[in-house]
Amino acid sequence: MKQYDIIVVGTGGATIVADAAIKVGKKVAIIEKGKFGGTCLTRGCIPTKVMVTAANAIQEVEEFKKIGINVSDATMDWDTVSKRTWFKIDESAGIYDYYNAFDNVDVYRGAASFVSDKVMNIHLNDGSGTVEITAPTIILGTGGYSNIPNVPGLQEAGYLSSESLFGDKFPKQPYKSLAVLGAGPIGVEFGHVFDAAGTEVTIIQHNVRLVPKEDEEMSEHLLQNYRARGINVILNQDTVEIRQEDGLKVVVTKDRSTGEITETKVEEILVAAGIRPAVEELHLENTGIETWPKGWIKTNEFLETSVDGIYALGDVNGEPAFRHRANYEADIIAHNLYFAKNEEDFRWARYDTLPKVTFSYPEIGSVGLTEAEAIKAGYNVGVGKNYYSSTAKGYAMGINPGDVNDGFVKIVVDKDTNHILGMHVTGPQASILFQPYVNLMNSGVTPLTAINEEIASERTKRLREKGITRAMDPKSVITVGETMSPHPSLVEVIMWTQVYYENRW
Secondary structure: OEEOOEEEEOOOOOHHHHHHHHHOOOOEEEEEOOOOOHHHHHHOHHHHHHHHHHHHHHHHHHHHHHHOOOOOOOOOOHHHHHHHHHHHHOOHHHHHHHHHOOOOEEEEEEEEEEEEOOEEEEEEOOOOOEEEEEOOEEEEOOOEEEOOOOOOOHHHHOOEOHHHHOOOOOOOOOOOEEEEEOOOHHHHHHHHHHHHOOOEEEEEOOOOOOOOOOOHHHHHHHHHHHHHHOOEEEOOEEEEEEEEEOOEEEEEEEEOOOOOEEEEEEOEEEEOOOEEEOOHHHOHHHOOOOEOOOOOEOOOOOOEOOOOOEEEOHHHHOOOOOHHHHHHHHHHHHHHHHHOOOHHHOOOOOOOOOOEEEOOOOEEEEEEOOHHHHHHOOOOEEEEEEEHHHOHHHHHOOOOOOOOOOOEEEEEEEOOOOEEEEEEEEEOOHHHHOHHHHHHHHOEEEEOOOOOOOOOOHHHHHHHHHOOEEEEOOOOHHHHHHOOOOOOOOOHHHHOHHHHHHHHO
C-alpha cells in the first residue's frame, strides 16, 4: 500500500488544496477519472460562458438601433463559437502534465473508492488493475453530474445533458428546435444560447417560475424578456411522457394546476433538471462518512466530514453549485491545513454572503436573502429599487422607462438596523454590479457559526467552545481575497487582488 500525506480526489477546486500541499513539500496523490479541470472547465461555467458571451453579442446588436447605430442583423458563426468553446475544454490536458511534473506528486487516472476510512483503491482507466493508497488527510472534490429525471420514454428517445453536449454529442450546427427540461441557471443559459444561434427554443419548467431560487421579481423580469424574444416558456408542468414521432421527439407535459396536456415537438431535448453528487463510485458505505438522503456528503463550517481528516468541497457537499464556492472552500481547507499561524487564525465557511449569477440575458446577480426569505425569517423588511432607465448611463444605453429590458436593482434591508440582508440585480453586467454589496456584507467581525453541529472533530469542538471570531477589515487586501466573487465574470479582474499581490512580493 502506498502512503501519502494527502490524497486529493477530483481536479476542480480541490486542486487548490493540492497546490498548497505541494508548496509545503507534502507527498500528494491526485486522482481523476475523467478530464482534468473539474466540471467548470470541461462541461460547466467556462465553456458555457464562451457560448453565452457570443449569444449576448447577438442581443446587444439587436439593441444598437435604439442608440442610433445601424448594423445588419447579427448571426452566430457556430463553427467559430464551437472552436473557441473546445479550445478552453481542451486545456484539460495541460493540467495533467502540470501536476505530473512534480517529484512529490503521483497523478492517477482512474476511479477512487474507499476500502475503509483512510484507505482507497484506484481502479485505473487503462485497465491495468488497481492501486491501494492511504493518507491521514483526504480531500473529496468529485463534483456532480446532471440529474436525469425518470420520465417514460426519455431514455428511448435520447437526450442531451451537460456531459454529452460537451462530449460526443456536441452539435456541428445549431438544432432547428430544442426543448430544455428545467429552468434553473443551466436551463435558462442554454435556452439563451440556442435561441441566439437561431434555434426554436421551448423551456419546460416544473416550477411556477423561471430560476425559482432568485427573488420573484427577478424571475418575472427574465420571463418577460424571454417571451419578448420569442422563447416559448411553459411553466408549472409535469413532464409525463416522451416519444418519437416522424423523426422528432415529442415532449408531453401536464399542467400541474389545470391538468391540461401540451405536446411539444422538437429535434432535440436538453435535460437541465439540477445536479446529483458524484459519490456512487466512492463507496462511502465502507466509511463513517455521513450523507444526506440524496447522497450529498455532510460537511461542517471547516468542510470536515464525519470522519476526522476527510474533507469534502464543491458540488459533492450539497451547497449551491458554483465554482467560486468550491474555490472558497478549498482556500479555507488549504489555509487551515498548512498556513494558519494558530487555531485562532483558522478560517471557516459561511454561505449567507455567497454571490450567485445566472448568465441569462438579461443577467441576474444576487447575494443574501430574497424579500420573501427575509420576511419569512422575521425581519422588519424594507425594500428599495432603482432602474437602469433612471440613470444617465441607462439612458445612454438606450434603455427607457417601461422597456422590457429596463433592468433594476433591488435591495432588501432590515429596517430596525439598516443592515443589508440582500442585493439583487437584473440587467446588463449584473454579474459585476452587486459585488460591492458582497464585499460590504463580508466586512466586520464574523463569529464562528456552526454548520451541521453534529459534525465536529475535537479541534472543531474546541474552537466552537472558544467562540472565535474573524475581523474582516474592509480596507485590507486580505478581506478582498477571502470574499467570494462570481465565476466567471469580469469582477474577478479586481477581486483576485490578493493573489497577484502575494505573487508580486
